Amino acid sequence: MSSKVEIHVVDSISEVPADQWNVLADGNPFAQHEFLSAMHDTECASAATGWRPYYLLMRRGHELAGAMPLYLKSHSRGEYVFDHAWADAFQRHGLRYYPKLLSAVPFSPVTGPRLLAASHADRVMLARGAVELAKQLNVSSIHVLFPHEADLQALTDAGYMLREGVQFHWENFGYESFDEFLSKMSHDKRKKVKQDRRRVADAGVTFRWLHGADVNADALDFFYECYENTYREHWNPPYLSREFFDQIHATMPDAIMLVIAEVGGKRLACALNIVAGNTMYGRYWGTKEFVSGLHFETCYMQGIEYCIVNRLASFEGGAQGVHKMSRGLLPTATWSAHWIADSRFAHAISEFLDRETAAMDEHIDELEAHTPFKRRS
Template identity: 60%
Template structure:
C-alpha cells in the first residue's frame, strides 16, 4: 500500500466525485461550492485567500483532503484574531501570511479534515502543521470544525477557541403555530406583532428552490446583497459570478425567500439546503419595512424547515437578537497552532480565560430562553 501527501493549487485538478465522497454531504464543503469561490476569484491570491488543497492519496485514490488557504489578512473568517496579529507586530514578528482551513466567508460548522477514518483525519492535521512549519508560517487555524475533526485536532495538539452561534431546532413541529405555542407569552406576542406589521405593509413571500429560481430572481437577490454591504461602507466579499456558478451547479440546494409587494420584489434571503440543515447565508432589501429583516431571514426559514421536516436552521454568526426569535445558543469551535512557543503559551493562557467567559455567557443566554 502506497500513501502520498501532496498539494493542489486548484480544484480543477481534483475530481468532484472523489472530493464529494469525503465531504459528508455538507453543501458548503462540496467541490461545487469551493470551486465557485476559487473560479469566481472571490477566494484567490488577489483577495488574500491563496488556495492550497492538501491531498492524501492511498494507492492512487483520494483518501483524504483539506481545504487550506495561505491568508494575508483576517477578513472574512468570523473568528477574530486581530489582537494576536497586533501582538506579533508589536514584537516585530510577522503574523501574516498564516495558514487557514475554512470555508471562505462562511461561519458554518462542518468537516475540514475530509477523510473516512479518525487516523486519516489526524494524519491530515499533522501534515498541515508540518506545512506551516516547513514554510515558516506563523500559525495554522482550523475554523468551525465538526465533532469528528475536533477529536483529530485535539490529538494533534491544537489549542481550541470557543464561540457561540444561534441555531433553531425542529422539535417535530407540525406548523409554525406549534413552534410559537412553545414560547413565552411575551415573546410569542412580540413575534406575532412583528409578522402583522410586515403583512400590513402588503408584503407576501415566495419560497423558490432549484429551477424555480430564475436569472432575474438571482440578479435581484444580488442587488439586495450588494446594497447591504454598501450601506455599511464595505464592498461585498462575493461577486455575482460566484452566485451564478452555484446557481448552475448546486441549484436544488439553493433556497431564495423572496418578499413581494404587489408582485414587485422588495427583499430577498439566500439559504443553502443540506441533508438535515438549512443554512441562512445572505440577505438584502430595497427599502425599510419594520420587521422585514427578521421575517425574511429567520421566520420564513423556520417555517420552511417545519414544512419540509428539516431538523436545524443555522442563522449565521453572532446575534443575540436571534434568541428572541427562538434560536438557541450553540457552542462552536476553532482550533489553532502557533509556531512560536512563547506566543503559543500566551495564547493558550488567553484562551483558558476566554473560554470561561464564553461559558458564562452561554449559561446566561440559556437563562433567557424564549421558551416556556
C-alpha cells in the same frame, strides 16, 4: 499490507475529481467540490483577494483518502473568528503574523468538515500534515474555523488549541405547523414575534419561496441587487460576485432557496439560504428599502416556517446575533482550532484561551437561562 500514505499540496481543487472529493465531504454543501470550485473559478477566493489555495491531499496508493482545504491568508477578513488582537500582539513584538494558514469555507461562518477523511487516524495525519506545511512555508500559525465535532479530537491530538464561540441555531422538534412552534414559546416572546409579523403584514409585505428549479436568472439578479446593497450601505464591496451565484446555481441548483419579500407585486427584499440534507443555512440578505421587522421576518421567521413545512431538522442562522434568541434560535457552541509556531506566543494564547473558554461557557449558560421557550415541567 496497507499502501503507503502520501501527503502533498495542490493549488487548485480542479486537480481532484469531483466524485472523489465529494465522497469525503460527506454531504456538507460548503465542503462540496462544486461550491469551492465556484469560489476559485470566479476568483472570489484567490491569491489576489488574499485567499491563496493550498489544498492538502492525502493518498493511500491511488486512492484519495483525505483532504484539507487550506488557504494562505494575508489578512483576517471574511473569517468570522476574530484574531486581530493576536495579530496586533505579534506586530508589537516585531513578529510577522501574516501570512497565516487557514482552513475554512471562504466568507462563510458555517460548521462543517475541515479534515475530510473517513477515520480518526487519517484526520490526525491531515492535521499534522498541515503543521508540516506551515513549517515549510514559515508561517506564524494555522487556524481551523467551525470544524465538525469529529474533527476536534483529531485537531487536539495533533497539537492544536481549541477556541470556543457561539452561534444561534434553530432545531425542529417535530413541529406540525408554525403555530405549534409559536405555542411552545413563552407568552412574552410569542407575543413579540406575532407583533413583528403583523407589522410586516400591515405594511403589505407578502413572501414567496423559490427553491431548486423555481430559481431563475431573474430571481438571482434581484437577490444580487439586494445583497450588493447591503454591502454598499456599509461602504464595502461585496465578497462574492454575481458570477459566483451563477455557478452554484448551475452546479448545485437544489441547494439554493430564496425568500422574496414583495409589496403589491413589487419585489422589496430577498434572503438566500443553502439547503442540504436536513439542514438549512441562512447566508445572505438585502433589501431595497427599510420596513420595520422586515429583516427578522425575511431572514429568520420565513426560514423557520420553510423548515417546518418541509420537515427540515435544523436551521443555522449564521454568525453572532443574540437577538436571534427571541425568534427561537438557541445558543450553540462552535469551535475553532489553532496551531501557533512560536512557542512563547503559543503558551500565552493557550492561557488566554483557557480564560476565554471559561467565560464563554458562562456566557452560554447565561443565554440558555433566558430561553424563549416555556419551561418544561
